[in-house]
Amino acid sequence: MAKENSKQELGALVAQACVQRPRERIVASAQDLFHRHGIRGVGVDAIAEAAGTNKMTLYRHFGSKDDLILEYLNYKGKKSDEIWAEIEGESPNDPAGQLYGFVEKAAKFITEDERGCDLANAAVELTEQGHPGLRVIEEFKVRQRDRLAGLCQAAGASQPGLLADALVLLIEGARVSRRSVGTEGPSANFVRTSEAVIASFGIPPKDRPGRAPSV
Amino acid sequence: MAKENSKQELGALVAQACVQRPRERIVASAQDLFHRHGIRGVGVDAIAEAAGTNKMTLYRHFGSKDDLILEYLNYKGKKSDEIWAEIEGESPNDPAGQLYGFVEKAAKFITEDERGCDLANAAVELTEQGHPGLRVIEEFKVRQRDRLAGLCQAAGASQPGLLADALVLLIEGARVSRRSVGTEGPSANFVRTSEAVIASFGIPPKDRPGRAPSV
DNA sequence: CCGGAATGTTACCGATCGGTATCTAGTGAT
DNA sequence: ATCACTAGATACCGATCGGTAACATTCCGG
Numbered sequence: 001m002a003k004e005n006s007k008q009e010l011g012a013l014v015a016q017a018c019v020q021r022p023r024e025r026i027v028a029s030a031q032d033l034f035h036r037h038g039i040r041g042v043g044v045d046a047i048a049e050a051a052g053t054n055k056m057t058l059y060r061h062f063g064s065k066d067d068l069i070l071e072y073l074n075y076k077g078k079k080s081d082e083i084w085a086e087i088e089g090e091s092p093n094d095p096a097g098q099l100y101g102f103v104e105k106a107a108k109f110i111t112e113d114e115r116g117c118d119l120a121n122a123a124v125e126l127t128e129q130g131h132p133g134l135r136v137i138e139e140f141k142v143r144q145r146d147r148l149a150g151l152c153q154a155a156g157a158s159q160p161g162l163l164a165d166a167l168v169l170l171i172e173g174a175r176v177s178r179r180s181v182g183t184e185g186p187s188a189n190f191v192r193t194s195e196a197v198i199a200s201f202g203i204p205p206k207d208r209p210g211r212a213p214s215v
Numbered sequence: 216m217a218k219e220n221s222k223q224e225l226g227a228l229v230a231q232a233c234v235q236r237p238r239e240r241i242v243a244s245a246q247d248l249f250h251r252h253g254i255r256g257v258g259v260d261a262i263a264e265a266a267g268t269n270k271m272t273l274y275r276h277f278g279s280k281d282d283l284i285l286e287y288l289n290y291k292g293k294k295s296d297e298i299w300a301e302i303e304g305e306s307p308n309d310p311a312g313q314l315y316g317f318v319e320k321a322a323k324f325i326t327e328d329e330r331g332c333d334l335a336n337a338a339v340e341l342t343e344q345g346h347p348g349l350r351v352i353e354e355f356k357v358r359q360r361d362r363l364a365g366l367c368q369a370a371g372a373s374q375p376g377l378l379a380d381a382l383v384l385l386i387e388g389a390r391v392s393r394r395s396v397g398t399e400g401p402s403a404n405f406v407r408t409s410e411a412v413i414a415s416f417g418i419p420p421k422d423r424p425g426r427a428p429s430v
Numbered sequence: 431c432c433g434g435a436a437t438g439t440t441a442c443c444g445a446t447c448g449g450t451a452t453c454t455a456g457t458g459a460t
Numbered sequence: 461a462t463c464a465c466t467a468g469a470t471a472c473c474g475a476t477c478g479g480t481a482a483c484a485t486t487c488c489g490g
Contacts (some may be wrong), residue, residue, distance in 0.1 A: 022467070037342045040255040043447060055449080057467055065448065116339070123395045124331070125341045127252045137416075141395045165401035172401075173388030180338045180356045186380035186387075187284040193381040197408075201417060237437070258477060270479080272437060280478065 023061045025051040025166070027071055034072050043140045044068070066132065069122070073136040076118050080140070084147065095154035100206040102148070103194045106171050110190060111183050116175040157201040170194050173204055238276045249287050250333055254340045259283070281347065284337070288351040291333050295355070299362065310369035315421040317363070317405040320410045321386050325405060326398050330392040359383070365383055372416040385409050 003137075015176050020028075030051035033042040048058045062068045075165045083105060091097030115121065126133050147162035157163045174187040181187075199205050235243075244265035248257040259280050263273045290351050298320060302373045306312030330336065334352045341348050364379035372378045386409075389402040396402075 003263070038251070038255070038340060040340070041342050045450080046447080054468060054470090056451090056469080060467080120391050120395060121339045123391075124336045125253060125255070127256050138396050139433065141392070141400070145396075145401060162404055162407070165404040166385075168392060168401040169388030169405065169408065170384045171388065172391045173386065176335050176338075176391050177356070177383060177388045178385065181353050181360075182336060185356070186383040188382065189377055189380040192377070193412075196261030196415070200411070206329060259479080260476085269438060269440095271439080271481095274479065275436080 004085050022051065022053045025053065026058055026061060026068075027075065028099050030068050030072055031075060034122075035115060039069055039072075039212075052071050062144070069126075069133050070136060073117075073119065073122060073133050073140075077136070077140045077143075080144065092153055096156075096203050097206060099155050099198060099203065100195070102151070103191060105168070106174070107191045110171075110174045110178050110187050114179065114182075116179040117172070120172060120175065123129070141168075150204075152201070155203050157198075157200065157203055163198065163201045166197050167194060170197070216350060228279055236398065237266065237268045239271050239325060241273055241276060241373075242290065245283050249337075250330060254284055254287075254337055269315075273286075282349050284341075285351060288334065288348050288355075292351070292355045305364065310366050311371075311418050312421060314366050314370050314413060314418065315410070317366070318382070318406060318413070321389070321409075322406045325386075325389045325393050325402050329394065329397075332387070332393040335387060335390065342358075354389075356383075367416070370418050372413075372418055374416065378413065378416040381412050382409060405427070 026047060030042075030047050033047055033050060044058055045055055047068070048055045053100035058068075062071065082149040082209070087098050087101040087105060091101050119140055122133060123137050126137075145164055145168050148167055149160050152163045152167075170190060174190040177185055195205065241262060245257075248262055248265060259273055260270055262283070263270045266273070273283075277286065302316040302320060304315050306316050334355055334371050337348060338352050341352075360379055360383050363382055364375050367378045367382075378429035385405060389405040392400050393402040410420065
């Protein structure tokens with residue numbers, strides 16, 4: 001087996017630079033390392049070292065690596081909640097606008113983050129059936145889908161549930177495709193396809209910035 | 216870390232039962248174990264034992280675990296070629312029929328295989344940048360998309376490339392979603408959504424079996 | 431029947447895995 | 461100054477990782 005990347009762990013150093021307490025530094029390092037190398041590709045030693053502390057202190061805060069994984073997964077869920085709040089703030093009382101905002105936000109993540117969805121990736125790595133992390137992932141994905149469905153309904157979609165499912169498939173697909181074949185592959189057409197699908201469910205296309213309204 | 220599944224490795228025993236030469240038994244076991252537990256979740260010892268042989272013989276046929284991984288990846292690509300041949304055989308000289316056949320075939324895999332696409336999963340696990348397996352995965356995914364695009368064009372789609380990309384996103388998304396939230400989630404609507412998208416590109420919907428033609 | 435190739439067996443290598451014990455050094459509040 | 465709590469340091473545990481050396485055995489073609 002060829003050896004893993006050993007180039008400088010930038011994010012980890014950043015985590016160390018912040019003078020937070022060890023617990024915060026540990027979770028920050030775990031976020032960064034799990035994201036970059038995968039859950040099974042990172043050992044607790046590496047996390048502790050990246051956090052500028054040691055394994056003993058890590059185990060005083062987290063009973064096991066699995067605990068740390070759960071922390072990682074839940075954190076990603078909270079991050080997503082923040083993004084939903086952003087979207088709502090940018091288009092208050094405008095479900096259709098929020099829907100398009102969501103698509104654009106998703107597109108941004110697809111192009112900027114080469115590693116794809118951390119939750120979906122974790123589901124691939126957690127092959128041990130019944131692993132507690134799988135429940136966290138499922139709950140998050142279901143919540144995400146239901147939120148999307150609520151938005152579709154509020155925006156007046158003809159079949160909100162079906163539209164939400166279609167958008168979920170497109171988003172998940174774009175993230176995983178971006179990982180396999182890069183930004184020039186099928187994920188490049190994610191926004192165009194998503195907007196076409198949304199429109200086909202009876203939701204009027206959004207006003208493109210810079211283009212005068214047709215009335 | 217909780218321990219990995221240790222329930223009987225059925226497929227492995229099957230591989231052992233077939234009286235092929237060690238090499239074939241090894242690749243068969245690797246297929247099965249990599250698929251079920253992920254690449255990083257399986258050691259060479261486990262593969263050798265599942266193949267009814269030992270590590271030494273394994274290393275006489277494969278120089279490293281990475282070599283075995285490449286064998287695994289390439290095998291999946293060949294399997295896919297066979298499926299394309301099936302599709303062509305079932306609807307000869309009927310591009311639109313092959314397109315719908317592809318969607319149905321994909322749906323079958325989505326529901327039957329809980330682990331999703333092995334190539335996409337491998338891309339998640341192979342975090343070491345520049346790993347030779349990543350090239351194999353990319354080549355396969357590109358080939359798959361181009362084949363799909365060719366079919367879309369032959370079927371007379373208005374924008375064949377765009378339709379092919381959309382279908383790729385839907386398929387990839389359905390496979391990864393099925394893994395996170397099961398068959399009752401968004402992937403349940405994969406066929407309906409895909410057929411709607413295909414139709415929206417100007418390709419006539421296929422004749423549903425059991426429904427009389429409208430003329 | 432013989433000889434070479436393929437396979438099996440066992441033991442080993444250094445490294446890393448997740449996790450723990452022990453002891454010391456620092457810290458802040460009273 | 462004291463005391464309890466937090467954190468650092470180091471060594472260790474058994475298990476497993478990918479990979480190899482050496483030798484015994486089996487098998488098959490000539």
